[in-house]
Amino acid sequence: MNKRAFLKGSAAAVAIAASPLWLMPAHAHTPYRQWDIFRKRYLQVLSSRSDLAGDAAADDWVALLHDRLPLSRAMVSRARDMNRVASLLKTDQAKLAVLSYADARDMFQARPPYEDFKPMPLQLMLDNGSHVLVARDDLPLHHGYAIVITLLEEATSLHLKVPLEGKFGMVVHPGARAAALGESLEPPPSA
Numbered sequence: 001m002n003k004r005a006f007l008k009g010s011a012a013a014v015a016i017a018a019s020p021l022w023l024m025p026a027h028a029h030t031p032y033r034q035w036d037i038f039r040k041r042y043l044q045v046l047s048s049r050s051d052l053a054g055d056a057a058a059d060d061w062v063a064l065l066h067d068r069l070p071l072s073r074a075m076v077s078r079a080r081d082m083n084r085v086a087s088l089l090k091t092d093q094a095k096l097a098v099l100s101y102a103d104a105r106d107m108f109q110a111r112p113p114y115e116d117f118k119p120m121p122l123q124l125m126l127d128n129g130s131h132v133l134v135a136r137d138d139l140p141l142h143h144g145y146a147i148v149i150t151l152l153e154e155a156t157s158l159h160l161k162v163p164l165e166g167k168f169g170m171v172v173h174p175g176a177r178a179a180a181l182g183e184s185l186e187p188p189p190s191a
Contacts, residue, residue: 046094
């Protein structure tokens with residue numbers, strides 16, 4: 001055994017262990033702060049690659065929002081499947097999603113395969129006859145109003161309506177209800 005190499009290695013290990021660097025908290029790179037900023041800067045509407053009709057509806061609706069509400073920076077965010085959409089909604093990583101009737105009902109009522117996501121805090125925004133735009137129940141009133149009033153401008157061509165009676169046990173978002181009934185809202189207080 002080489003005593004000199006052993007002693008050098010031991011001395012280095014002692015020096016590192018005695019160093020004040022071990023007392024400092026570890027700082028690692030994380031994308032979470034940037035993700036929060038991204039979600040606040042862009043209006044994301046979730047769709048799923050597994051639902052082509054829903055994805056096409058999301059594209060049409062977001063194109064209109066992007067055109068008429070440019071400051072919303074509306075965009076479609078595509079999840080790989082509906083379980084991922086449910087996960088993103090449940091964990092508040094997204095506020096809006098386009099869901100088929102069956103997925104909206106099953107997600108809200110915690111039926112398989114969505115039983116792990118209950119309770120799912122969803123409210124209805126719009127209905128096109130086969131798909132619904134849903135929002136988390138904490139979507140701000142004015143955001144819901146602006147989204148729905150904008151999309152209702154093209155209600156005939158997009159086959160959109162606000163299901164005021166609710167659907168699948170879900171209630172209508174208050175902003176969507178106000179837009180559908182032609183009510184006006186006071187602007188939100190500026191920050």
